[in-house]
Amino acid sequence: MRTGLGWIAVALGISLFGPTEPVFGRTREASIVESAATVLDEIMAIRLREIPESLLAGAEGVAIVPDVVKISFVAGLRRGRGVLLVKDEAGAWTPPQFVTLTGGSVGYQAGVQATDVILVFKSRRSIQGVMDGTLTLGADAAVAAGPLGRNAAAATDADLKAEIYTYARSRGLFAGISLDGSALRVDHTANALYYRGAEASFGGSSSNEPVPLPASAVRLMERLARYSGSSQPVNPAPADAFRQPAVVPRxxxxxxxxxxxxxxxxxxxxxxxxxxxxxxxxxxxxxxxxxxxxxxxxxxxxxxxxxxxxxxxxxxxxxxxxxxxxxxxxxxxxxNPKVGARLELPAPPSDSPPDRR
Structure with a gap:
């Protein structure tokens, strides 16, 4: 991969051969992956209103965030959890990484409480921005509403100059939104839970055998490959492409x-x-x-x-x-600012007997 975006797969010894799921049932992370696949299926099934295959074919990455919800007690704030998939150098989609999308709701339609969001990344720079910590939409990367339909060559942003194209759906209908100012971050905790769950269900990491990817991840990768017209098989990137670790937050x-x-x-x-x-x-x-x-x-x-x-x-x-x-x-x-602060103590004891008064 061009920028070391799939480090998790190698770090956990994950392979796509023989998909598996955690033995203790569907986790919250697996539910997010499955919901992302459902959102993608439903949007691509809307005749003449789907995301153009040509746009997905030329994309460097796709983020799918189901159910971005309004936090009612924080004015204008919405938050959602989803996944980001990126392409390797051969053009094949790599395993999903978990992300959070947080930002204001300026431009959301009145009364909309939950929205499914898809972001189509056209540049490697914006993908790397997410991997480096946080990507602020509109500030770190130009954002525009994405064109719809197979023949919508450039229904919006005629020259396709934006780095990220956005699609949002509420109650089955496309919603007019502005994501400017929203922050997209990698969720390292969710990544660890999801992929280590696959490792546990495969009997731990004592074996040298590669750990299969969760079945939900494979299904999502296969769907995205089909919708983007990819001829590349769903396969992990070469091991040497994962040597650069992602930035881990404090x-x-x-x-x-x-x-x-x-x-x-x-x-x-x-x-x-x-x-x-x-x-x-x-x-x-x-x-x-x-x-x-x-x-x-x-x-x-x-x-x-x-x-x-x-x-x-x-x-x-x-x-x-x-x-x-x-x-x-x-x-x-x-x-707590007091944690780790220097203690204010009297002078240390001298060789004379301590004062016990």
């Missing part, structure tokens, strides 16, 4: 992204009043800089208050609350 950033995802599961079971009370700072979900320690401490105090009150056991016994509470506590600890 530990507190990993906690922040996991907290953002987990909190959405909690908010899905709460009414508006509880969402507002247990709301996390907006910076947890967006931007390159996390929230202040004071704002985090205030949120943690509210979670602690609820956890200590027996009246709310129906909530506090739920896994969604407990996991969010735990991650918030870990994130506060990681952000």
């Amino acid at each position: 530990p507190e950033e990993l906690i922040r992204h996991e907290l953002a995802d987990q909190s959405l599961e909690l908010y899905a079971i709460l009414d508006e009043g509880w969402k507002a009370y247990l709301a996390l700072p907006a910076e947890v979900f967006e931007g390159n800089h996390g929230p202040s320690f004071a704002a985090l401490s205030q949120s943690l105090s509210r979670f602690d208050t609820v956890a200590a009150d027996r009246r709310y056991q129906l909530l506090t016994r739920r896994q969604e609350f407990q996991a969010t509470h735990r991650l918030l506590r870990e994130y506060v600890l990681a952000q």
Whole structure:
């Protein structure tokens, strides 16, 4: 591969021969991959309104983010989890890597709560931008609404000068949106869970045999190859193409992204009043800089208050609350300016007897 984008496959010894799934059933990550395949199938099945095959054929990568949802207590903010697939030097699609899409909802149609988003990347530069940490749409790469239909050579952006073309669908219909300012990031935690799950179901890594890719990943790669008219077989890239590791975020950033995802599961079971009370700072979900320690401490105090009150056991016994509470506590600890600070102590003892007064 041209820029070392498929490091996970080799790091875990993954192969496409003999696809497998984790033995303990479908994981959240596998569900995302399967949903991505469904979204792609449904959009490509819309006669005369599908993504042009020629656009996919010339693409360097495709990101599919099902169910980008509005976070109601954070004005104008949406967040979704999906996958990014890129081409290797031979033009074959490589295994999906997990991504998050976070950003404002300027341009979203009124009343739209969930939107499926597909991003078609035309340049390697924009793909590498994602791999390097965070790609901000519109700022780091030019974005435009993508053309529709097999014969839509350039229905929008006539000269196809944009680096990324966007497609969004809500309730089966294409939605007019603007993704400018939205951030696309690699989800390293989800990558590890998904591909290590495949390794575990194959009996661990003690064998020198390559670990098969999860079946859901193979199905998605095959679908994208078919829709892009690729003649290349679905196959992993050569081992020497994966030697450059991806940029791994700082530990507190990993906690922040996991907290953002987990909190959405909690908010899905709460009414508006509880969402507002247990709301996390907006910076947890967006931007390159996390929230202040004071704002985090205030949120943690509210979670602690609820956890200590027996009246709310129906909530506090739920896994969604407990996991969010735990991650918030870990994130506060990681952000605590006092952690690792130099201790202010008196002078060390001298050779004389210690003062016991």
